[in-house]
Amino acid sequence: GAGVSQSPSNKVTEKGKDVELRCDPISGHTALYWYRQRLGQGLEFLIYFQGNSAPDKSGLPSDRFSAERTGESVSTLTIQRTQQEDSAVYLCASTSPYTEAFFGQGTRLTVV
């Protein structure tokens, strides 16, 4: 498709389990962002990839969170040993130097 694709759209997991969230950016977009949005709240920055530069990981809340991106393609956000406070919608966005950021539909994560 032409837009940013995130999978899964919904994920329910048990506390303590690991989860992996996937983001397929728009082809050719050099930058990719991950945000977390808790219910009724704003967007909390997690991590930012820009081309082949070292990612900006300053928003990752703990060492349970990690993310990877290979080149300018797919990114995965991994949360290890999930906790109930990790429950949120995880949004991915991609952009190129000449466009606004395009967002995926998000992954709704529920930790039970």
Place this chain on the structure above:
Amino acid sequence: AQKITQTQPGMFVQEKEAVTLDCTYDTSDPSYGLFWYKQPSSGEMIFLIYQGSYDQQNATEGRYSLNFQKARKSANLVISASQLGDSAMYFCAMREGARGSTLGRLYFGRGTQLTVWP
């Protein structure tokens, strides 16, 4: 310091009236872009309007216009002739670096919940 400040947690406007949503920003980079996004209850993020720091004129997109006051570092969104479908959360965002250059991080404000009543 906050990069983007939205001081209005909630705003109410009557249908067909105009409304202004406030946004101030903080940067020392001379090149930056300002964005507004709309997030309805469905959760999708919808891009509304963009203003570059070197743009001489205020950006407009249909019923949306951006009141850009560079010296005051404000980028208020004006919605004219409000419609019921405008009820949503609105986010102001900033990205440092000029359009067409290496991209910087995208900073968001906390958002303003707009409610349009009939």
